[in-house]
Amino acid sequence: MSEKAMAPRDQGAPDYTQYLHPLMAKNYGKWDYHERLRPGVLVHVAENGDKLYTVRAGSPRTMSADTVRKVCDIADKYCEGFVRFTTRANIEFLLGDASQLDGLINTVEKDLGWPVGGTGPSVSNIAHTQGWLHCNLPGTDAAGSVKAMMDDLIEEFKTESFPNRVHLSTSCCQINCASHGDISVIVQHHHPPRINHDNMQICELPKVVAICPAAAIRPAVVNGNESVEVVQEKCMYCGACHGQCPSMEIRDAQTDTLSIWVGGKMSNARSAPTFMKLAVWGIPNNPPRWPEVSAAIRRILTAYKEGAKDWERVGEWIERIGWQRFFEKTGFPFTKYHIDDSPEALSNLNRSAMVRL
Amino acid sequence: MSNEDSSPGMALKTPLLNELESGPWPSFVKDLKEYSKKRPQIVQLLNQLEESYENKWNYWLGKIINVPGYGGGVIARVSEKADKYPALANFHTVRVIEPPGWVYNTAALRNLADSAERHGAGILQLHGMSGDILLLGFDDNGSMNVAEDLMNDGWDIGGSGAAMRTLQCCVGQARCEMACFDTMKTTKFITDSFIEFLHRPEFVYKFKFKLSGCGNDCGNSIVRSDMPIIGTWRGPMQVNQEKVAEFIDEKGLEYLIDNVITRCPTRCLSVRGKELKVEDSECVRCMHCINVMNKALKPGKDRGVTILVGGHRTLKIGDTMSSVLVPFMKLETDEDLENLKEFIERVWEFWNDNGMDHERIGEFIHRVGMATFLDGIGMEPDPRMILRPRTSPYIKFEELAPTRFGGEQTQNPKVWNRESEGPETAD
Numbered sequence: 001m002s003e004k005a006m007a008p009r010d011q012g013a014p015d016y017t018q019y020l021h022p023l024m025a026k027n028y029g030k031w032d033y034h035e036r037l038r039p040g041v042l043v044h045v046a047e048n049g050d051k052l053y054t055v056r057a058g059s060p061r062t063m064s065a066d067t068v069r070k071v072c073d074i075a076d077k078y079c080e081g082f083v084r085f086t087t088r089a090n091i092e093f094l095l096g097d098a099s100q101l102d103g104l105i106n107t108v109e110k111d112l113g114w115p116v117g118g119t120g121p122s123v124s125n126i127a128h129t130q131g132w133l134h135c136n137l138p139g140t141d142a143a144g145s146v147k148a149m150m151d152d153l154i155e156e157f158k159t160e161s162f163p164n165r166v167h168l169s170t171s172c173c174q175i176n177c178a179s180h181g182d183i184s185v186i187v188q189h190h191h192p193p194r195i196n197h198d199n200m201q202i203c204e205l206p207k208v209v210a211i212c213p214a215a216a217i218r219p220a221v222v223n224g225n226e227s228v229e230v231v232q233e234k235c236m237y238c239g240a241c242h243g244q245c246p247s248m249e250i251r252d253a254q255t256d257t258l259s260i261w262v263g264g265k266m267s268n269a270r271s272a273p274t275f276m277k278l279a280v281w282g283i284p285n286n287p288p289r290w291p292e293v294s295a296a297i298r299r300i301l302t303a304y305k306e307g308a309k310d311w312e313r314v315g316e317w318i319e320r321i322g323w324q325r326f327f328e329k330t331g332f333p334f335t336k337y338h339i340d341d342s343p344e345a346l347s348n349l350n351r352s353a354m355v356r357l
Numbered sequence: 358m359s360n361e362d363s364s365p366g367m368a369l370k371t372p373l374l375n376e377l378e379s380g381p382w383p384s385f386v387k388d389l390k391e392y393s394k395k396r397p398q399i400v401q402l403l404n405q406l407e408e409s410y411e412n413k414w415n416y417w418l419g420k421i422i423n424v425p426g427y428g429g430g431v432i433a434r435v436s437e438k439a440d441k442y443p444a445l446a447n448f449h450t451v452r453v454i455e456p457p458g459w460v461y462n463t464a465a466l467r468n469l470a471d472s473a474e475r476h477g478a479g480i481l482q483l484h485g486m487s488g489d490i491l492l493l494g495f496d497d498n499g500s501m502n503v504a505e506d507l508m509n510d511g512w513d514i515g516g517s518g519a520a521m522r523t524l525q526c527c528v529g530q531a532r533c534e535m536a537c538f539d540t541m542k543t544t545k546f547i548t549d550s551f552i553e554f555l556h557r558p559e560f561v562y563k564f565k566f567k568l569s570g571c572g573n574d575c576g577n578s579i580v581r582s583d584m585p586i587i588g589t590w591r592g593p594m595q596v597n598q599e600k601v602a603e604f605i606d607e608k609g610l611e612y613l614i615d616n617v618i619t620r621c622p623t624r625c626l627s628v629r630g631k632e633l634k635v636e637d638s639e640c641v642r643c644m645h646c647i648n649v650m651n652k653a654l655k656p657g658k659d660r661g662v663t664i665l666v667g668g669h670r671t672l673k674i675g676d677t678m679s680s681v682l683v684p685f686m687k688l689e690t691d692e693d694l695e696n697l698k699e700f701i702e703r704v705w706e707f708w709n710d711n712g713m714d715h716e717r718i719g720e721f722i723h724r725v726g727m728a729t730f731l732d733g734i735g736m737e738p739d740p741r742m743i744l745r746p747r748t749s750p751y752i753k754f755e756e757l758a759p760t761r762f763g764g765e766q767t768q769n770p771k772v773w774n775r776e777s778e779g780p781e782t783a784d
């Protein structure tokens with residue numbers, strides 16, 4: 001081991017200026033407008049008329065060093081070596097020469113095998129997390145379910161056929177690393193944690209007790225050892241304790257299910273940002289391809305595409321037509337579990353006499 | 358190379374994962390299988406993942422290791438099946454601070470790939486949901502060695518734990534005509550100014566900044582960060598009436614009415630002939646009309662940022678959307694940046710002095726109340742911080758609480774702690 005005992009060097013964020021495509025550096029802060037030339041291809045025009053082309057492609061996010069080198073070879077050949085990545089794990093190849101576009105697109109799609117698209121009113125790449133590949137908490141996989149879903153949605157990625165953009169996300173526990181999306185998949189547990197009393201770390205006890213949002217955990221002596229107990233009626237199976245303490249196992253391969261949430265929106269355009277809301281629950285966690293998830297997403301997307309007005313995001317469309325219509329149009333059952341029972345619950349009831357009949 | 362494979366002859370056996378090789382979307386399974394031919398330890402990784410698929414169960418446990426001098430950045434993973442998969446006994450992730458806006462040249466990417474391969478499994482994730490570059494598959498020594506190499510090459514280790522986390526921002530002025538401030542520069546400025554708080558966790562809990570150049574919030578800041586910094590402008594929007602007329606000629610008046618005029622959240626747009634009128638004082642900078650007519654309309658010239666506070670996911674008090682803290686701040690000069698720094702320090706000081714263990718700043722504000730929080734950081738209340746005033750009449754007016762029976766002046770506690778006050782005073 002290198003016992004050089006690195007003093008913290010605190011170097012901070014990399015100097016991004018060295019990584020800017022020359023046209024970005026030259027026109028920094030001086031862009032005039034942009035156009036979408038075709039799905040996946042943007043041109044940004046600077047005030048002085050300079051044009052920077054962007055070819056956006058969906059990446060698998062998890063990649064081998066060799067794949068990164070293949071990306072580099074392409075960027076060296078076509079892009080003077082400059083690329084960037086997006087919030088949703090897309091890669092963007094940047095170039096100034098429009099005549100190179102076809103060659104670049106062809107190389108990215110054929111040689112690298114990454115689809116070009118994800119711009120404008122399309123279904124973009126799915127924001128996702130670690131899953132079984134590398135997290136300590138997951139009830140399902142992330143990269144694999146994303147691969148399966150995007151196989152199904154590839155045409156929606158490669159065309160711009162929706163009223164507005166659709167952001168998807170998946171999370172493999174209720175910590176929900178991937179956060180809100182227009183459509184979002186998360187894991188749901190159905191039992192309180194199973195406690196392994198033999199393995200309780202006393203030093204962590206106060207933290208475990210404190211983390212529970214339902215105040216369901218209390219210290220207890222079990223078999224003469226300091227441990228915890230869970231008040232079963234209070235527990236809401238969130239799994240927060242499991243994140244704090246591996247001896248509080250919340251997952252259950254037999255009973256865990258997936259649920260789909262809709263209507264999350266971060267942008268301020270037209271309407272204030274919104275959280276996603278429960279749409280479908282009780283979907284089986286079915287590796288390796290999770291077909292039930294893809295089918296449910298497809299139903300939502302079909303109804304959205306048919307029903308929404310231009311520029312309406314999924315949540316805006318549903319708010320306009322009402323949730324009654326959403327459940328009618330998608331065919332998903334509305335159940336008592338859709339009714340909020342959180343501290344915000346009353347404000348989520350229909351507190352008016354405005355009813356569609 | 359660390360993580361030396363002790364059973365090089367192990368055969369890859371992944372019938373379930375193989376089902377993720379077909380189909381048009383790029384397959385990480387195909388990539389890793391190919392790569393495993395030269396990196397035998399990846400056979401073990403895939404075989405363990407196959408078992409997860411088979412049993413719907415996860416075999417990673419967490420532990421804590423740190424690069425000397427750093428309090429975070431290594432996400433340590435040990436396999437429960439290390440007996441069977443010795444190369445996974447220690448298989449940590451190292452977080453690396455990404456270049457703001459995720460811009461790269463290929464020299465930088467090759468350097469990351471080489472470092473990842475030299476000391477670990479050679480798997481990269483671009484990027485983690487925290488914004489960081491993730492390099493996977495280092496044992497304890499490998500984690501130290503890759504950190505050393507990365508630092509020698511000018512990179513730095515990302516955040517984890519109760520610390521300032523790695524920042525994340527949209528592409529901003531580098532390639533977007535909507536950007537109202539320099540997101541990349543500000544991201545680097547905040548990162549570098551407070552780097553010790555990123556590397557050595559000493560807050561009550563994590564603190565995330567995300568920056569977006571305008572209200573479109575491509576940086577996903579508003580629900581995913583404790584302090585979103587979002588670009589905006591004061592005064593009139595820039596309108597090019599010639600281009601408005603061209604837009605109408607091309608798309609038709611109806612399109613303009615249906616998709617721009619009637620979609621403005623504050624009804625501050627109208628059209629007269631081929632001229633678009635903006636009632637600028639009522640515009641809330643939502644960006645919609647500019648998105649639709651991005652050749653004709655632009656943000657105004659007097660630009661700055663709106664700073665919000667408190668966003669986080671469900672734990673513990675339910676999903677919390679950030680809300681307005683500073684309606685407008687200029688962010689152009691070095692002095693402006695220093696003001697921002699001083700402001701952040703004030704916010705952190707009050708939160709860290711009064712917050713409870715594991716209390717995100719949004720939860721803290723929920724507990725003590727926004728008014729107390731504003732008092733605590735020395736800010737005046739501003740109606741732009743709220744949607745509407747309170748409806749509950751149970752109020753402790755400090756000014757109107759007279760001394761009783763000649764006793765001591767009743768003093769409102771600085772921080773109103775609902776838990777210590779008991780249920781009868783909680784609303």
Ligand code: SF4
Pocket residue numbers: 129130131135136137138139171172173174175176177178
């Ligand atoms: S969502 Fe949960 S299980 Fe998935 S990576 Fe995040 S913390 Fe881990």
Ligand code: SF4
Pocket residue numbers: 192193211212213214215216217230234235236237238239240241242250
């Ligand atoms: S699962 Fe959630 S509610 Fe239940 S005991 Fe654990 S932390 Fe508390």
Ligand code: SF4
Pocket residue numbers: 527528529530533534535536537569570571572573574575576
């Ligand atoms: S947030 Fe605004 S400035 Fe940033 S990339 Fe998106 S549209 Fe452009």
Ligand code: SF4
Pocket residue numbers: 270620621622623624625626635639640641642643644645646647
């Ligand atoms: S930016 Fe939004 S609020 Fe302002 S005029 Fe345009 S649509 Fe209306």
